[in-house]
Amino acid sequence: MENDRQDTLARLMEEHGDRLYRLCLLLLRDPHLAEDAVQDTMLKAWRGLDSFEARASEKTWLTAIAVNVCRDYRRLYWYRKRLDGEALLEQIPAPPDAEPQDDGILRQVLALAPKYREPVLLYYWQELTVPEIAALLHEKENTVFTRLRRARAQLRETLKGWDDDG
Structure with missing residues (x-):
């Protein structure tokens, strides 16, 4: 045993x-x-x-x-x-x-508040589903969806022009 x-x-x-x-x-x-x-x-x-x-x-x-x-x-x-x-x-x-990637996005994800950072890391880096994330964070699925949406909005704002060459 x-x-x-x-x-x-x-x-x-x-x-x-x-x-x-x-x-x-x-x-x-x-x-x-x-x-x-x-x-x-x-x-x-x-x-x-x-x-x-x-x-x-x-x-x-x-x-x-x-x-x-x-x-x-x-x-x-x-x-x-x-x-x-x-x-x-x-x-x-x-x-x-x-594949090798630029770490600029990851740096911005790590700069997010923990309540936004955790769902993003679990969803994109750990490839968990929203129901799985909700269960392990002890949150409602809608809360996880909302935090992912808000995190994406914050990242869109901070990464504006990030990949522009000029």
């Missing part, structure tokens, strides 16, 4: 570890805290393996745990004191199938 749990946890880490690290790094803006958050996420997943009922996918379940761990980190005084501002974008590993 214990070996099954270890095998399951190893599989979860292998399948989802890089994605969770990217998410935690985007949310926390610190590579060391992101590593800690992924470890805490996996520890919580380990403890909750027996209660996982598969009502959601493993990806959604782990993402929800990771978002909550990152939120807990951000509430702590030492996190706010340690944060040096801008994320270390060059340290965010690209997804295996991703």
Whole structure:
């Protein structure tokens, strides 16, 4: 039984570890805290393996745990004191199938208020659906839709002329 749990946890880490690290790094803006958050996420997943009922996918379940761990980190005084501002974008590993991109959009997304940043990152970078995002953020679907719309409007405004050559 214990070996099954270890095998399951190893599989979860292998399948989802890089994605969770990217998410935690985007949310926390610190590579060391992101590593800690992924470890805490996996520890919580380990403890909750027996209660996982598969009502959601493993990806959604782990993402929800990771978002909550990152939120807990951000509430702590030492996190706010340690944060040096801008994320270390060059340290965010690209997804295996991703093409190189300009990080200007990501910088603007990271500058959004957390209530807008989280849904945008979950929708566009984690490729979760609005119902999945609503469930893991404990918000109504309409709230998530509204926050995505407002975030897009803010990004449209801040990125006006961003890709112009002249």
